[in-house]
Amino acid sequence: VSGTGRKPWRQKGTGRARAGSRRSPQFAGGGVVFGPQPRSHAQRLPRQMKRLALRGALTGKFGDGAVKVVEDLAMDEIKTKVLIEHLGALGVAGGHVLVVAPSRDESLELSARNVPGVDVILADSLNVVDVLRADTLLFTRAAVEAMRALPAATEAEEVPA
Incomplete structure (x- = not known):
């Protein structure tokens, strides 16, 4: 002025x-x-829409053959080398791998922390962005069961295994 x-x-x-x-x-x-x-113009996405988006992303990855389910990923010791060998034996080495764990596992998280392209996320924290960014999804059986325990988008829907 x-x-x-x-x-x-x-x-x-x-x-x-x-x-x-x-x-x-x-x-x-x-x-x-x-x-x-100054104000935020952000809009919240409805909870049901988020669940449906996650379901669609998981279904798409499953259809592409990018989902692997293993019995257990328990690490005896905190060693990055052991984790890399374990992932190589599973055939998921290379690319971006998202490991879905049922609960916090410090040895798994610390072992994967320094591996490029490997991320660890809890089953109840799984989101569409992480699923779509990953080339391969690696679930443990317990993580699949933990996801089935989460509320589905509708009563009849379940998380694909």
């Missing part, structure tokens, strides 16, 4: 509209009437 605070012309007798300041919004260089208000 630029300009002086002086009244540009007298109130009456000029034939022009009354004006109090050159800074008012109708003048060039004047103020903005209703300027931008």
Whole structure:
């Protein structure tokens, strides 16, 4: 906003509209009437829609053959090398692998932390973005059962195994 605070012309007798300041919004260089208000325009996605999206993403990965289910991924010791060998034996080495665990397993998380392209996520934290980003999904049997225990999008639906 630029300009002086002086009244540009007298109130009456000029034939022009009354004006109090050159800074008012109708003048060039004047103020903005209703300027931008900082606010979040984010919208929440309905819970059922999130569940259906996750179900669709898992179904798509399952159809592509990118889902593997193993009995257990328990690590005896915290060793990255052991995890890499284990993943290689399962045929999922290379690409982005998402390991879905039923509960927190510190040895698995610490072993996978330094392996590029391997992420560990809990079954109840599984989301569409992580599923779609991964080339291969590696579930444990317990993780599949934990996901089945989660509420489905509708009563009749279940998580594909």
